[in-house]
Amino acid sequence: MSYSPTLRKFYTDEVVPKMMEKFQYSSIMQVPRLTKICLNQGLGGATQDKKLVDHALQELSLITGQKAVPTAAKKSVSNFKLREGMTIGARVTLRKNRMYEFLERFVHVTLPRVRDFRGINDKSFDGRGNYSIGIKEQIIFPEINLDKVNKITGMDISFVTTAKTDVEALELLKLLGLPFKNQRN
Numbered sequence: 531m532s533y534s535p536t537l538r539k540f541y542t543d544e545v546v547p548k549m550m551e552k553f554q555y556s557s558i559m560q561v562p563r564l565t566k567i568c569l570n571q572g573l574g575g576a577t578q579d580k581k582l583v584d585h586a587l588q589e590l591s592l593i594t595g596q597k598a599v600p601t602a603a604k605k606s607v608s609n610f611k612l613r614e615g616m617t618i619g620a621r622v623t624l625r626k627n628r629m630y631e632f633l634e635r636f637v638h639v640t641l642p643r644v645r646d647f648r649g650i651n652d653k654s655f656d657g658r659g660n661y662s663i664g665i666k667e668q669i670i671f672p673e674i675n676l677d678k679v680n681k682i683t684g685m686d687i688s689f690v691t692t693a694k695t696d697v698e699a700l701e702l703l704k705l706l707g708l709p710f711k712n713q714r715n
Contacts, residue, residue, distance in 0.1 A: 535630040545705040562693035571685040572619040586620040592673045637707040649711025659693030
């Protein structure tokens with residue numbers, strides 16, 4: 531018997547039938563699904579302090595449970611003292627079980643820790659069914675030890691779906707538990 535996250539079972543048992551009913555799909559294969567979650571942390575100060583990247587890689591690995599990969603600059607920009615190939619960020623792409631585990635922790639543990647939280651914005655869709663959210667502080671994640679944080683940095687989280695439209699993607703993410711503040715139909 532193989533392991534399957536709770537949210538993945540919830541998707542197949544609850545979300546798929548609701549989406550089939552609402553959008554009148556003729557096949558289960560037409561129902562949109564979450565394919566991956568990408569976390570990206572850009573570090574502008576990494577040009578002066580090389581240890582920032584090491585801390586970011588360590589923190590992203592702690593948050594996701596998967597090894598983070600450094601990102602390099604594609605172009606040289608003299609005003610920012612940036613050379614092509616310099617490491618200036620960190621990223622992680624989560625798929626399958628780790629993706630569902632991260633989403634469950636993000637919705638039920640991390641988002642409630644945000645100060646003055648009233649829901650996430652529902653206008654950050656890209657027109658192709660993908661959603662992105664920006665986080666200002668990495669310390670909202672319970673995996674991060676506040677005593678070991680040397681600099682507060684933000685990150686971008688992108689939810690990539692197979693939905694054809696933003697309306698389908700919004701409904702999918704709502705059913706998966708993301709707390710949107712503005713309800714548009």
